[in-house]
Amino acid sequence: MAERLQTEDFDYQGMVILGASGNIGTRLIERVTESDYPEGEHINNPDLANGKNPINHQHPTKIIAIADSTHYYVALEGISAEVLRASENTRVNVKNLLAEKGTPHNGDLTAISKEITFKINATNEWGGGVPIKEAHVGYVDLTDSRETRILYNEVVNNTKSAVVAVSKKVLGYATKAEFDAYQQSGRVELLPTVGAGMDAIAHLASYPESRESLLQVDAMVSGTNLAICKGLESEAYQKGQVDYRLSEKKITC
Numbered sequence: 001m002a003e004r005l006q007t008e009d010f011d012y013q014g015m016v017i018l019g020a021s022g023n024i025g026t027r028l029i030e031r032v033t034e035s036d037y038p039e040g041e042h043i044n045n046p047d048l049a050n051g052k053n054p055i056n057h058q059h060p061t062k063i064i065a066i067a068d069s070t071h072y073y074v075a076l077e078g079i080s081a082e083v084l085r086a087s088e089n090t091r092v093n094v095k096n097l098l099a100e101k102g103t104p105h106n107g108d109l110t111a112i113s114k115e116i117t118f119k120i121n122a123t124n125e126w127g128g129g130v131p132i133k134e135a136h137v138g139y140v141d142l143t144d145s146r147e148t149r150i151l152y153n154e155v156v157n158n159t160k161s162a163v164v165a166v167s168k169k170v171l172g173y174a175t176k177a178e179f180d181a182y183q184q185s186g187r188v189e190l191l192p193t194v195g196a197g198m199d200a201i202a203h204l205a206s207y208p209e210s211r212e213s214l215l216q217v218d219a220m221v222s223g224t225n226l227a228i229c230k231g232l233e234s235e236a237y238q239k240g241q242v243d244y245r246l247s248e249k250k251i252t253c
Contacts, residue, residue, distance in 0.1 A: 012078070013061045014132045016112065018151075019142035020066035021098070024166070026090040028140070029063065033081040036061045064132065065112055066094060069145075071102030072112045076119050076131045109151040113139070113159055137161040144169040152188060153178060162187040 015032065019025045037060065062078030073079070079097070086093045105111045120134055139155055141148050144167035152170070155161050165171055165188060171179065182188035 012132060012136070014064035014076070014078075014116075014137040015061050016065040016067075016116070016137065016139045017063060017142065018067050018109070018112075018139065018148060021068045021091050021094045022142060024142045025066075026094065028142070029066075029084050029090055029094065032061055032063060033085055037063075037078075037081045062132075064137065065116060066098065067105065067109070067112055068094070068098055069143075070104060071098040072105050072109075072115075073098055073102045074112065074115050074119065076116070076123065107147055109148055110154040113151060113154050113161070116161075117159060133160075135160040138164055140164045140166065141170060142166050146170070146173045149173050149178070152182065156181055156185045156187060162189075164189070 017025055017028060020029065063084065064076055064078055065072060065074040066079065067073075083097060084090065084093055086096075103111070103115075116137060117134065120132065123131055137159075139151065139161060141151075141163065146169075148170050152163050152165070152174070155163050163182075171182070171188075174182065
């Protein structure tokens with residue numbers, strides 16, 4: 001049986017990083033461990049010596065899981081900053097941790113959320129309290145992989161956690177029903193880089209239920225809009241819901 005966690009470890013936000021060994025993933029790990037990690041230690045940063053943390057959040061962030069294209073590793077108590085920053089090469093640190101302690105996911109990324117949920121429930125049954133609440137867990141997806149879509153669905157439908165989708169492509173892979181579920185859950189946030197695009201995407205998403213006739217979209221300024229529109233267009237086309245004749249309905253993305 002695992003050792004019970006101390007009460008001071010209970011009040012924190014948990015971050016799950018998908019694509020942790022990539023360029024953006026390793027930089028995110030460095031930013032979190034330098035700025036908002038409870039331990040606040042980095043071997044080459046004297047400003048963080050003696051437990052000093054430059055950002056004193058009431059609920060600081062801990063990285064509770066990391067994953068790459070083949071393996072994942074979960075630690076509800078938080079992966080030590082000393083491990084993540086064992087050397088100056090964060091990518092090597094992440095790869096070494098996944099190689100030594102990681103579990104193959106074989107393309108099924110729902111294994112990550114299922115293990116997190118299982119460990120939260122199991123820790124509660126052991127007594128001593130839950131180390132982190134499910135609602136305080138955020139999945140940060142730094143990939144543009146189609147496979148992460150099933151994880152989004154698992155998180156939205158079967159947990160109280162949230163998803164931060166960095167890549168537009170993953171949302172573009174979603175079906176209309178899945179996209180609607182993401183929006184309605186309030187736990188998958190979409191923020192186009194061009195502010196005007198927010199209304200455009202909302203209109204496109206609600207179009208099948210509206211009484212309006214969408215005649216033509218001439219241009220998409222935002223890359224986010226383009227990715228989402230491609231996904232909606234593709235699904236509509238496959239289901240025969242869009243007629244590509246100029247005299248009736250046309251969507252050009």
